[in-house]
Amino acid sequence: MAPPGVRLFNSASRQVEPFVPLVPGQAGIYDCGPTVYDWQTIGNLYRYIVSDVQRRTLEYLGYRVKAVMNITDVGHIVGDVDDGEDRMMLAAKREGRDPETLAHKYTEQFMDDRRKLNILEPHVMPKATEHVPEMIHLIKRLIDTGHAYVAADGVYFDIATFRGYGTR
Structure with a gap:
């Protein structure tokens, strides 16, 4: 049931x-x-x-x-x-x-x-x-696919590349 x-x-x-x-x-x-x-x-x-x-x-x-x-x-x-x-x-x-x-x-x-x-x-x-190795791998993948970018103070996720961000 x-x-x-x-x-x-x-x-x-x-x-x-x-x-x-x-x-x-x-x-x-x-x-x-x-x-x-x-x-x-x-x-x-x-x-x-x-x-x-x-x-x-x-x-x-x-x-x-x-x-x-x-x-x-x-x-x-x-x-x-x-x-x-x-x-x-x-x-x-x-x-x-x-x-x-x-x-x-x-x-x-x-x-x-x-x-x-x-x-x-x-x-x-x-x-x-x-899980540091997995995090590094994911960050590299996000950068390589254009979903993240490197700035002087770190790596940032680019919300403009995520369709529907903030809608759900």
């Missing part, structure tokens, strides 16, 4: 629409995990609580759910927030630790905080440092 219908608010269309899984009876949930250079606030954790409620609801309704959440355990630069400084390196310097040790500490703390909030563990939790 198929799970009952689910309706969700689609922020792109601004309407409540039926949830139609790509594979009947299955659902995937992806959470963009934290960059682990500091403690996570309850504001950071709130989105994982919401995702957990969605997952539990889908599972209760009979869907087989696969939950994936990444951990960004390498530098994170947001130029408009911190003058282009690498938050991981700044935090490592502040705490007198190497970035790998720092990332491990805050990953463990984040997962402990999730457990205290009774948030289910993801089925898969890849770390950015485990």
